[in-house]
Amino acid sequence: MAETLDPALPPEVQQRAEEVLAKAHDKGLSLATAESCTGGLLAALLTDIPGLSHVFERGFVVYSKDAKCDLLGIAREKLESCGAVSREVALEMAQGALRRSRADLALAITGFAGPGDNGDEEGLVHFACAPRDAPARHREEHFGPIGRQGVRIESLRIALQMLDRALES
Numbered sequence: 001m002a003e004t005l006d007p008a009l010p011p012e013v014q015q016r017a018e019e020v021l022a023k024a025h026d027k028g029l030s031l032a033t034a035e036s037c038t039g040g041l042l043a044a045l046l047t048d049i050p051g052l053s054h055v056f057e058r059g060f061v062v063y064s065k066d067a068k069c070d071l072l073g074i075a076r077e078k079l080e081s082c083g084a085v086s087r088e089v090a091l092e093m094a095q096g097a098l099r100r101s102r103a104d105l106a107l108a109i110t111g112f113a114g115p116g117d118n119g120d121e122e123g124l125v126h127f128a129c130a131p132r133d134a135p136a137r138h139r140e141e142h143f144g145p146i147g148r149q150g151v152r153i154e155s156l157r158i159a160l161q162m163l164d165r166a167l168e169s
Contacts, residue, residue, distance in 0.1 A: 009045065009153065009156070010153065013045070013153065013156050013157060013160065014045070014049075016157070016160040016161070016164065017045045017046060017048075017049060017156075017160055018049050018052065019164065020046075020160050020163045020164050020167065021046060021049055021052035021053070021055045021056075022052060023164065023167040023168075024055045024104075024105070024163075024167055025052055025054075025055050027167060029055070029104040029105055029167070030055055030056070030057040030102065030103045030104050030105075031046060031055055031056050031057060031103055031104070031105050031106070031107070031163065032056075032057050032058050032059065032060070032097045032098065032101040032103035032105070032106040032107075033046070033056075033059040033060065033097065033106065033107050033108070033109075033159075034059075034060045034062055034072055034093040034094060034096060034097040034106060034107070034108040034109070035059065035060070035061055035062070035108070035109050036061075036062055036063055036068070036084065036085075036093075036109060036110040036111065037063075037085075037109060037110060037111040037112065037113040037125060037151065037152070037155065038109050038113075038152050038155050038156065038159075039061060039063060039152075040059060040061040041152055041155075041156060042059070042107065042109065042155075042156055042159050042160075043056065043059030043061070045156060046059075057101050057102055057103040058101050058103065060072060060093075060096075060097055060100070062093065065079050065084055068084065068089070068092075068093065068096075071096075071100065072092070072093055072096025072097060072099075072100060073096050073099060073100065074089065074092045074093065074096055078092060084110060085110050085111055085112055085120075085124060085125075085126060086110075086126060087126055087128075087138050087140065089110055089126070090108050090109070090110050090126035090127060090128040090138060091108075091128045091130070091136050091138055093108035093110060093128060094106045094107065094108035094128035094129060094130035094136050095128075095130050095136060097130070098130055098132055103132075104131065104132050104133075105129070105130070105131050105132070105163065105166055105167070106129070106130045107127070107128070107129050107130075107159050107162060107163055108127065108128040108129075108130075109125060109126075109127055109155050109159055110125070110126050111123075111124055111125030111126060111141075111151065111155065112124050112125070112151075113125075113148040113151040113152060114145055114147065114148060114151060115145075121142065122144070122145045122151075123141075123142055123143035123144040123145060123146060123151050124140075124141075124142055124143075125140075125141045125143065125151065125154075125155050125158070126138065126139070126140050126141075127139040127140075127141070127155075127158055127159060127162055129162040129163060129165075129166050131166055131169070134169065137162065137165075137166070139158060139162060141154070141155075141158055143155075
């Protein structure tokens with residue numbers, strides 16, 4: 001059970017995180033994250049489970065475009081042409097996390113937690129899960145205007161689900 005995040009997260013999210021970490025541990029795999037709209041919440045959750053946090057290799061909180069470029073090596077042109085919240089950038093974030101870590105599996109999250117600027121769809125989130133030895137997978141969710149906390153918690157659910165599925169392969 002997560003310790004420091006316990007009061008803030010639903011028990012099923014914490015339970016899923018523990019299951020994901022246990023699967024990764026059993027397979028001898030390590031995890032990395034690249035997060036934008038969740039601000040490192042997934043990394044915090046994965047390092048909060050006693051006895052399994054060693055599975056987490058590193059996390060990148062890349063909230064700004066500059067951070068995405070500097071820390072993950074994403075081309076500025078890609079960000080400008082596709083937008084920071086896009087399928088293409090989510091996939092690049094996951095691949096960048098793999099390139100810049102020793103992890104076996106990386107999960108990326110980029111989205112609009114809300115409220116956003118004109119033209120931003122509140123609750124739109126793109127996810128990418130990239131194993132080192134297989135093609136990356138993408139998922140797009142439209143959570144709607146459920147608030148920043150709601151979008152972040154739902155994003156954790158999807159991210160953990162994607163990691164869990166990748167670990168089953």
